[in-house]
Amino acid sequence: MDKVKVIEVKESVFADNNAEAERIRRRLKAEKTFLVNLMSSPGAGKTTTLVRTIGDLGDKLRIGIMEADIDSTVDAETIASAGAKAIQIHTGGMCHLDAGMTEQGLDELGADAFDLVVLENVGNLVCPAEFDTGAVKNVAILSVPEGHDKPLKYPLMFQVCHALIINKIDVLPYFDFDMEKVAAYAHMRNPDLELFSVSAKTGEGFQAWENWLLAQARAWNG
Amino acid sequence: MDKVKVIEVKESVFADNNAEAERIRRRLKAEKTFLVNLMSSPGAGKTTTLVRTIGDLGDKLRIGIMEADIDSTVDAETIASAGAKAIQIHTGGMCHLDAGMTEQGLDELGADAFDLVVLENVGNLVCPAEFDTGAVKNVAILSVPEGHDKPLKYPLMFQVCHALIINKIDVLPYFDFDMEKVAAYAHMRNPDLELFSVSAKTGEGFQAWENWLLAQARAWNG
Numbered sequence: 001m002d003k004v005k006v007i008e009v010k011e012s013v014f015a016d017n018n019a020e021a022e023r024i025r026r027r028l029k030a031e032k033t034f035l036v037n038l039m040s041s042p043g044a045g046k047t048t049t050l051v052r053t054i055g056d057l058g059d060k061l062r063i064g065i066m067e068a069d070i071d072s073t074v075d076a077e078t079i080a081s082a083g084a085k086a087i088q089i090h091t092g093g094m095c096h097l098d099a100g101m102t103e104q105g106l107d108e109l110g111a112d113a114f115d116l117v118v119l120e121n122v123g124n125l126v127c128p129a130e131f132d133t134g135a136v137k138n139v140a141i142l143s144v145p146e147g148h149d150k151p152l153k154y155p156l157m158f159q160v161c162h163a164l165i166i167n168k169i170d171v172l173p174y175f176d177f178d179m180e181k182v183a184a185y186a187h188m189r190n191p192d193l194e195l196f197s198v199s200a201k202t203g204e205g206f207q208a209w210e211n212w213l214l215a216q217a218r219a220w221n222g
Numbered sequence: 223m224d225k226v227k228v229i230e231v232k233e234s235v236f237a238d239n240n241a242e243a244e245r246i247r248r249r250l251k252a253e254k255t256f257l258v259n260l261m262s263s264p265g266a267g268k269t270t271t272l273v274r275t276i277g278d279l280g281d282k283l284r285i286g287i288m289e290a291d292i293d294s295t296v297d298a299e300t301i302a303s304a305g306a307k308a309i310q311i312h313t314g315g316m317c318h319l320d321a322g323m324t325e326q327g328l329d330e331l332g333a334d335a336f337d338l339v340v341l342e343n344v345g346n347l348v349c350p351a352e353f354d355t356g357a358v359k360n361v362a363i364l365s366v367p368e369g370h371d372k373p374l375k376y377p378l379m380f381q382v383c384h385a386l387i388i389n390k391i392d393v394l395p396y397f398d399f400d401m402e403k404v405a406a407y408a409h410m411r412n413p414d415l416e417l418f419s420v421s422a423k424t425g426e427g428f429q430a431w432e433n434w435l436l437a438q439a440r441a442w443n444g
Contacts, residue, residue, distance in 0.1 A: 041264045042347050042376065043368025070348065072374040093378070095317060095348035123375070125264050126292065126317035126346050145367035145390065146265025152294040153345070154264065156315070168367065174393050 004076040006088045007108050009101040017131060020099035024106070024134025031112040034217035035119065037102075037135035039157065041150075042123030044143040045167040047075045048200040050118060051082040056210050057116075058083060061217060064114035066105040068097055068122050075120060085109065096127035099134045116217050125150065129157040136220050137162045144168040144175050148182035151189050158189035163196065165209060170199040226298040228310045229330050231323040239353060242321035246328070246356025253334040256439035257341065259324075259357035261379065263372075264345030266365040267389040269297045270422040272340060273304040278432050279338070280305065283439060286336035288327040290319055290344050297342065307331065318349035321356045338439050347376040358442050365390040366397050370404035373411050380411035385418065387431060392421040 014020040028035050040046050047067070054063050067076040068089040076088035089105050091097065097105075102119060111117050119135060121128040140161040142150055145168060151158045158164065164186055166179070179197065186193050194212060198205035236242040250257050262268050269289070276285050289298040290311040298310035311327045313319065319327075324341060333339050341357060343350040362383040364372055367390060373380045380386065386408055388401070401419065408415050416434060420427035 041345070041368075042372055043263060043365075069375045071377050072371070074371055074374060093348075093352075095346070122348065123263070124317070124346055124348050126315075126344065127349065130315075143265075143367060145365060145393070146263075149294070149296055150264055152296060153291045155293050171367070171393065171396050174396060 004073050004080050004086055004088050005108065006073055006090060007104065008090045008092060009097070009104045010092070011094060011098065011101065014100050017098050021132035021134040024099055024103055025136060028134070028136060029220070032221040033111050033114055033117055034220040035117045035135045036213070037119050037121060037133045037138045038141065039121045039128045039138065039161070040123060040141035041125050041146055044123070044141045044146065045200045046120050046123070046141055047078050049141060049165065049167060049198070050079060050120065052200050052203060052206060053210060053213065054079070054082050054084045056206060057214060060214060061115040062113065064109050064111060064117045066109055066117065066119045068120060070122065091122060095122055095124050096131050097121055097133055098131045102133040115221055125154040125157050129160050137216055139163045139165065141165045141167050142182070144171055144177045148178045148185065151182065151185035155189050158186050158193065161190065161193060163194040163212065166195065166197045167200055169197050169204060170202050226295055226302050226308055226310050227330065228295055228312060229326065230312045230314060231319070231326045232314070233316060233320065233323065236322050239320050243354035243356040246321055246325055247358060250333070250356070250358065251442070254443040255333050255336055255339055256442045257339045257357045259341050259343055259355045259360045260363065261343045261350045261360065261383070262345060262363035263347050263368055266345070266363045266368065267422045268342050268345070268363055269300050271363060271387065271389060271420070272301060272342065274422050274425060274428060275432060275435070276301070276304050276306045278428060279436060282436060283337040284335065286331050286333060286339045288331055288339065288341045290342060292344065313344060317344055317346050318353050319343055319355055320353045324355040337443055347372065347379045351379040351382050359384040359438060361385045361387065363387045363389050364404070366393055366399045370400045370407065373404065373407035377411050380408050380415065383412065383415060385416040385434065388417065388419045389422055391419050391426060392424050
């Protein structure tokens with residue numbers, strides 16, 4: 001297994017997380033680094049989605065990944081095996097990352113060397129949505145087995161995201177998942193949400209997602 | 223749709239949540255009510271598991287359900303349609319329930335009229351594990367599509383639970399999920415964890431889970 005750097009981050013000391021997040025975005029703009037905050041339930045497929053995205057876009061963008069988890073280094077090892085620079089962030093039991101914790105990760109990763117950095121947040125549909133990490137765009141993944149009612153139950157996550165990836169569409173025949181309903185519920189929370197239906201396992205639907213990501217990164221990096 | 227009672231609970235004012243949880247357990251013991259705190263990721267199948275359990279055990283136990291969510295009443299409506307008394311608890315955006323919030327639910331439900339009360343916690347593998355709700359037993363559901371590595375990433379959830387239900391085994395052929403690994407990882411966190419493999423969709427494996435639940439409830443209620 002690849003050795004990955006593990007950093008233990010501490011909860012931010014900043015009183016105003018939003019101001020700190022704005023400061024991080026100014027730094028990212030100056031350094032020409034596009035930061036995506038990727039959120040989902042546990043097991044929705046964040047890491048698998050990243051592995052395929054790295055494989056497809058690795059010749060167009062320099063990509064660095066920050067994997068956040070309560071414990072373990074399995075995701076960072078998977079990403080490192082896929083050929084991208086990855087660090088593992090341990091949150092000391094915390095259910096989310098704030099702006100200060102994100103910046104500790106950016107410093108350890110050496111974010112200015114990358115065109116695209118993805119923060120894979122702790123698997124959780126509640127707490128991560130409450131904290132601006134300083135990312136340029138928030139992206140959520142909802143997987144087919146979780147059910148199409150999630151935007152009804154976890155409103156904030158869908159409100160704060162710019163794009164929603166519906167993953168695991170390869171198993172649609174085995175679940176009662178209504179694509180029209182999930183789109184309607186998600187747009188009820190956020191009419192501007194971009195929607196992508198994909199299978200990280202088979203690659204179906206990835207081109208639209210990757211075109212969007214590439215266009216967003218290029219627009220930000222100038 | 224069935225009308226369900228919705229209560230908005232406030233964060234507990236008690237400084238010592240653990241003491242409050244112990245007090246609730248003494249009350250439950252006196253009232254002969256067995257309280258289970260059911261936890262999982264979003265979409266792992268808590269409600270579907272409860273609907274089947276109510277159908278199978280409804281003639282042996284008087285069952286009441288408390289559905290906790292950030293928003294929506296879809297789960298409580300589903301439970302009410304299955305024939306059990308259900309109330310919906312809204313957490314005001316909070317990612318978990320503490321003992322005081324749980325007791326507000328018990329009071330609204332009229333818990334002393336039931337042999338078994340299940341608190342369906344907010345879908346989240348992190349925060350709910352940090353708070354003793356006053357339940358007699360903690361039960362977690364992990365579903366096959368989430369992956370067998372979850373006990374590595376979310377240690378506390380598996381440490382605090384008495385039983386772990388592996389759900390959605392009907393879709394095992396479509397996912398890379400290793401039953402031996404998940405059992406090993408889970409028992410690494412908690413050697414005493416009872417394991418049940420089920421499909422809430424087909425009913426496979428439910429008898430062992432329901433036998434355990436029934437025996438636990440009868441032992442507690444005396």
